[in-house]
Amino acid sequence: MDQDQLFAPPGEAWQQVSHKLVDLRRLVLLITVTLVAAVAGVVLGLIFGLAGVLPVVGAALIALVWGLWLIPRNWRAWGYAERLDDLLVTHGVMYRRLTVVPYGRMQFVDVASGPLERRYGLATVQLHTASPATDAKIPGLPAAEAARLRDRLSALGEAQAAGL
Amino acid sequence: MKVDRVDPTPEHFRRLHPLTPLLRGWGFLALAIGIGGQDALRSGEMGRFGLTALAFAVVGMIAGLLSWWFTRYGFDGDALRIDSGMLNRRSRRVRLDRLQAVDINRPLAGRLLGVSELRLEVAGGGKAEAPLQYLAVDDAVRLRAELLARAAGIDADTPEAPERVVHEVPLDRLVWSTVLSGAFVAGVVFIVGLGVALLFFRDSEVTVGLLSSMLPGIIAIGAALWGQLGRNFAFVLAESPDGYRIRKGLLDTQHQTVPPGRVQGVAMRQPLLWRGKSWVRLDVDVAGYSGESSDDSQRTSTLLPVATYEEAAEVLRHVLPGSDPLSVPLTHAPRPARWLRPFGWKRLAYGVDDHVVVVREGVLYRNLTTVPHAKTQSVRIVQGPLQRRLGLASVHVDTTPGPVDAVIAHRLPAEARAIAEEQAERARLARKTDVPEQWMARYRQQSVPRPDGHADGDGPPAASSERDQE
Numbered sequence: 001m002d003q004d005q006l007f008a009p010p011g012e013a014w015q016q017v018s019h020k021l022v023d024l025r026r027l028v029l030l031i032t033v034t035l036v037a038a039v040a041g042v043v044l045g046l047i048f049g050l051a052g053v054l055p056v057v058g059a060a061l062i063a064l065v066w067g068l069w070l071i072p073r074n075w076r077a078w079g080y081a082e083r084l085d086d087l088l089v090t091h092g093v094m095y096r097r098l099t100v101v102p103y104g105r106m107q108f109v110d111v112a113s114g115p116l117e118r119r120y121g122l123a124t125v126q127l128h129t130a131s132p133a134t135d136a137k138i139p140g141l142p143a144a145e146a147a148r149l150r151d152r153l154s155a156l157g158e159a160q161a162a163g164l
Numbered sequence: 165m166k167v168d169r170v171d172p173t174p175e176h177f178r179r180l181h182p183l184t185p186l187l188r189g190w191g192f193l194a195l196a197i198g199i200g201g202q203d204a205l206r207s208g209e210m211g212r213f214g215l216t217a218l219a220f221a222v223v224g225m226i227a228g229l230l231s232w233w234f235t236r237y238g239f240d241g242d243a244l245r246i247d248s249g250m251l252n253r254r255s256r257r258v259r260l261d262r263l264q265a266v267d268i269n270r271p272l273a274g275r276l277l278g279v280s281e282l283r284l285e286v287a288g289g290g291k292a293e294a295p296l297q298y299l300a301v302d303d304a305v306r307l308r309a310e311l312l313a314r315a316a317g318i319d320a321d322t323p324e325a326p327e328r329v330v331h332e333v334p335l336d337r338l339v340w341s342t343v344l345s346g347a348f349v350a351g352v353v354f355i356v357g358l359g360v361a362l363l364f365f366r367d368s369e370v371t372v373g374l375l376s377s378m379l380p381g382i383i384a385i386g387a388a389l390w391g392q393l394g395r396n397f398a399f400v401l402a403e404s405p406d407g408y409r410i411r412k413g414l415l416d417t418q419h420q421t422v423p424p425g426r427v428q429g430v431a432m433r434q435p436l437l438w439r440g441k442s443w444v445r446l447d448v449d450v451a452g453y454s455g456e457s458s459d460d461s462q463r464t465s466t467l468l469p470v471a472t473y474e475e476a477a478e479v480l481r482h483v484l485p486g487s488d489p490l491s492v493p494l495t496h497a498p499r500p501a502r503w504l505r506p507f508g509w510k511r512l513a514y515g516v517d518d519h520v521v522v523v524r525e526g527v528l529y530r531n532l533t534t535v536p537h538a539k540t541q542s543v544r545i546v547q548g549p550l551q552r553r554l555g556l557a558s559v560h561v562d563t564t565p566g567p568v569d570a571v572i573a574h575r576l577p578a579e580a581r582a583i584a585e586e587q588a589e590r591a592r593l594a595r596k597t598d599v600p601e602q603w604m605a606r607y608r609q610q611s612v613p614r615p616d617g618h619a620d621g622d623g624p625p626a627a628s629s630e631r632d633q634e
Contacts, residue, residue, distance in 0.1 A: 003552065005578075005581070006545065006547065006581050007545070007547075008581075085592050086592075094548070095546060095547070096545075096546070096547045097544060097545065098545040099542055099545075100542060100544070100587075100588045101542040102540075102542070102588060102591060102592060104592070104595055105541050129562070130451055130541050130564045131541035131542060131562035131564055132565055133541075133542075133544070133562040133569075134541055134562050135542075135544060162538075162598065163262075163425075163600065164264065164451050164601075
């Protein structure tokens, strides 16, 4: 098997998360870099003058370009698939992961949506099992899809529930 | 007081042991001495110190008495209910079908006064659900029997089940295992080294420096002594229909009971220096036992502190019925793994049988981890950048928090994917035949035809049949 097939979808293709997640992450990146650069620039500017500001601007630009390049790649890596008995979630570019969570092992489902996420109409669904290592978080789902997934997961979880 | 009116504490509920306020008042007294002492030192008046300490002691006693008066426990339907608090009434119900373990602990002071603490571990809660502090020794034993009977799904008045001692750790072996532990040896080497240095330097300043730096060595030795010897003193492992029981402790004693089917994973471990004696230790994962601190988890998750390999193998077969983890055929890690584990890659191996997945690793500190398929929480494939270059990936079999972690490290991609998929399938099948939560109920239910082949028959048999009747 080829490397890529290690994280290949179980069926036709992975269900992808909303492309709005890219816009959201870009916005967050922009805000963070601007804020950090502004603070660092002011502090270093006061100490070293203009010579202190230029490296900060450079670093900020590099971080920005790198982040803007990384975010779509990271977005493309996200995927999930609902199978008959378990949910598959994959993500990560550098560290790639694939998690298989049986519905019967589910303890509860979390749906979270922060203020920025809400503006983009997105939500994060997270499945919890009795193991904290379980890594089943799906960010950037459209609100309706998140609600559907939550309902389906809790229904399946209840039907297949097994004792610890 | 609202809860009181809506849902008053039933009359038959009992209070904790009357000595409780005294035992729990230690904190208050310590606070009084701390604050009062500082104050006295600053003002130089010892009389005031006495008064402050007395005032604190009285306040603490009253608070303790009130808390004791308003705390009552008893059975409410199928749950244990504990009502507490004077102003903020709190009523907590502990569902017994999810009971993972019952411990009776007796701290030194408690042993002197004849009281003990009863702890319930229930899956879901991060920490121990409800330590009942403190109960008279007889009451605690009776309550434990009732809890286990109810959780097992049998009559609540069933007396405590008989037990059979499986293993007792001889004192000399426990002492030797402590002496041969890494921390102890390191501590001794450290102190001896400093002692030799002392012989060469006669300078008084250097002597003081050397003496004071012996402290870490002494602490390491003390910790090793306490952790292995003090805690596991007179260790007895017994089995009964209620699961396995452990009794241990020198100053503080602990009695643990873990019902059948509650073991989430077992690890057999062998430190370097134990190899000559072929001794091993066994650690278990039990849901709810992990606690917040690693110290807590060490304390509760020891299944055998030290035993010979054969004895440990016997115990392993007992706690994981139906399988023999030590004879599961193992598959070695592929050659590329040697780049990531230059020393350990030849020992790195995993194997599966019908009931368990086994992972072997470690050169100096040997480790054999066993996780029953039925206890698999989720399966993960993880591949880091280095692994990708070498064409490797690791598969994690996730279990409840605890000292046992099964990681099938560094396999070829095709194999890793296959392991993950098959493990998910094996776990699914194993869950169907796992020990039900009410472990004695299966004997009662054997005459009832089981709804096998039912589309969603994954739940415990008791639950499925209920659903069918609806």
